[in-house]
Every structure is written in structure tokens, then in C-alpha cells.
Amino acid sequence: MSFIEQLKLIERLHCLIQRKATGTPEQLATRLQISRASVFRQISLLKSLGANLYYCKNCQSYRYKEEFYLSFSWSLNK
Numbered sequence: 001m002s003f004i005e006q007l008k009l010i011e012r013l014h015c016l017i018q019r020k021a022t023g024t025p026e027q028l029a030t031r032l033q034i035s036r037a038s039v040f041r042q043i044s045l046l047k048s049l050g051a052n053l054y055y056c057k058n059c060q061s062y063r064y065k066e067e068f069y070l071s072f073s074w075s076l077n078k
Contacts, residue, residue, distance in 0.1 A: 007072050009034070013042050014070045017053060022062045025055075046070075 001009070009032060013022075022028045029036045043062065046053060052065040 017062045020061045020063055024060055
């Protein structure tokens with residue numbers, strides 16, 4: 001997976017978490033077209049970036065305990 005694809009994946013996961021629409025880890029893996037193990041790696045990555053998140057069994061979705069902003073930026077110089 002390229003660096004840009006990785007960023008897009010994290011951004012898509014972040015959006016699903018914000019909407020409380022991830023579903024179970026298995027459903028999330030299907031939505032993101034990655035393995036279940038990769039789902040847990042991506043969740044771990046978000047946590048390492050400072051996201052305070054958890055899985056809510058009642059709503060069957062990952063959720064942020066507090067507001068979390070995710071922003072990527074870069075510039076190319078010649």
C-alpha cells in the first residue's frame with residue numbers, strides 16, 4: 001500500500017468513526033476492503049496519533065471518547 005493510499009485509508013476510517021458508522025470489526029474490514037487484522041492496526045495507528053477511541057458494543061461502532069481532529073498536509077519543493 002502506498003503512502004497516499006495509507007493516508008486515504010486513515011481518513012476514511014476517521015470519517016466512519018465520526019459518523020459512528022464503522023460497524024463491527026468484520027464489517028469495517030469489508031467496508032475498507034482490508035483484513036480484520038489490518039483494522040486493528042489502523043485503530044492502533046489512530047490511537048498513536050492521539051485518538052481516544054473505543055468500541056461501543058451497544059451501537060456496534062468505534063467511537064471517539066472526545067473530539068479528535070485529523071489533518072494531513074504536505075508540500076513538494078523542487
